[in-house]
Amino acid sequence: MTGYAVVDVETTGLFPGGHDRIAEIAIVQVDSDGQIEDTWATLVNPGRDLGPQQIHGINASDTRHAPTFNDIAGMVAELLRGRTFVAHNAQFDRRFVWHAFAATGYDVPLIAPTTLCTMRTGAQLFPTAPRSLAGACFHHGVTLDSAHEALSDARAAAELLRIYLAGGARHAVPGWDDVVELAATTPWPLIPATGATPVRRGVATERDTHFLARLAAARTLPITTWEKEEYLELVDRALLDRHISAREHDQLAEFCVQLKIGREEAGALHREYLSGLAAVAWADGVLDPAEVADFLAVAGMLGVTVADARQILESPMLTGSETTSGRAVTVDNGSSAMSSRFTLNPGDLVVFTGSMDEPRDVWERRAGAAGLVPHPAVTKKVRLVVAADPDSMSGKARKAESYGIPVVSEIGFARILDDVARSTAVGARTAG
Template structure:
């Protein structure tokens, strides 16, 4: 009878190329009883927008299916049912736009569906129009905002409240009859599994486990490509899901086995240990940093102890640490905090150049989410340009400032 929909999106306007990032559909019978629920994240193939609101990360969304893979299942769930949403104008607009990208039209709009927000004017005349306010006025419990499945459940509960007071048949009976006859496109149902929120929080196996397991071999200069990528990846002392994929792909391309990669990780850690002991003093902060890098590389505190002991006895060649220099070009992407404008002023103050597009001359991309799927992030990965968080970037600015001061005192 009814299909209650709620969406989370990258923004508010399809005309600005905003996309769906999460969709939930709760189906009800004629009395408002729940028949089933379905929800999935959607890969928008672009930047995720206001992540501080919807809370969806790039690591989650990048593993989710794109809308085209879900379109058949969505159409199947909505066909023959009266589509309901709280602010149907918004949800219908995004559904029409997403199906439109596939070259099909769907019978979803404000005139052919049911909007629980508009119905509040009749059933809850004193309430403001938000879903939370309507539920409160109806005596229904609060729900979790900015999450599609709780939102769809909340709107379904509000519809059930309206149905109890609407009489039989309800005023929208003709709309429901028309919805049963409406023509929906027949699209292939791919059978792709829905991807729920939080799936990325279940810690993935270390990326080393994805490499071929064989005995180490004599490494050739091509291994430097892996070490160079590793250096860029570890700039912010975090290996994002995208960066893990890059490391695995690079290892595969140059023929590194798991044992080869582990050998290179030990070599890299030894180089960091040599840097830390260059002044003959190991500070607590340096030890903490070495322990953190070791964990990211699949190594242990015991490996750090050995690297430090070896560096003290027979120093390894220190790794050349990546750093920003005056004149380097930096690009920013995503809903940044502090805002992009502030970060750009900081960059200029420190002698850096800023740009809005990534080119091969770009030295660094600063992203709200290291797993960003924005166009500039995709290009940065293609060009091998490091992507870091704002926190890591500001630490680099401090290092740049310190290096400049040291140069002036020499």
């Protein structure tokens, strides 16, 4: 099938021959006159951290559901076969796609002589127009719905291609027809299709249900002390950065399913955890608005209603037992709930991973100032991993998960550093 395949990729970085990977790809098939025939797009699991997420806006919680490039290689090949590869700044996109195929073991004919670039073509036809995709779109009145979203960018580039074809690109650009003919006649290797389903942005909100919703209603056996303490420790670690990531939802759900902890038992344990948190908040005899807001936020993450949370917060010294469907669950002033609370101490090893908002050396200096020791690799001796995205698929984050080491965000780490600073100040006053 002759015609064009307008491609856009969002990537983890700028270097396709090294560690960087495709995180999203879109292909818009266009006929010889520039009319759109079909569109296709998917997120891609890069098997590493997502790089500059502040630019492309892709979340690890979404890409964890996405196919790898190996899964979609056959489909991508079918969409590109016999068509001229087109992109805005085409060398960038073409090299990433070529390297992605090469990593799966296929040498595909994605080379400069079979590629056209809307950025270069625009500069030749309209020398005074901006070269960037956003600038060119504005100049020509093309809608760019969401910059750095692959399908939006590919659609916009396809519309620019239509305008350029109508403006005489075939005649104005030397060798245009030769490129099209070579692309149409160059054979591609046969790459089997796997039938992998494309995954779009936002899929995590549909698939990653709250871990409580995945549990059975209740169980008949009583919860042992070990089970309770292990579960509450897991809850505490998940709440370090005041965000339960998709990975942590999975961990909590898996733990409950393995030990047959139902929703009712988990709910009772959450209220016990909150009782302990309330006791900590009341330790100085005063509750400030920030403590109340934090407490209610934690309660919401644990599926406890605002009314129940306020009752717990207003009665921090309550002792006795809560009865859930006739089964007693011990509540002990929160001492058990908070006895295994996660803390960092001077000399603890901390690992950083991913492209963060703040430069990594800034975080390393802040960690060092708090008495912590930045470490280059994850070992069993590491106490905490700080990631640009808590659901990061970097090797460091995956190893941390296998070792049971908490993975927190930058915001969460800043909160932890504040806690360390307050604890240090309190200790200094007490010693004085």
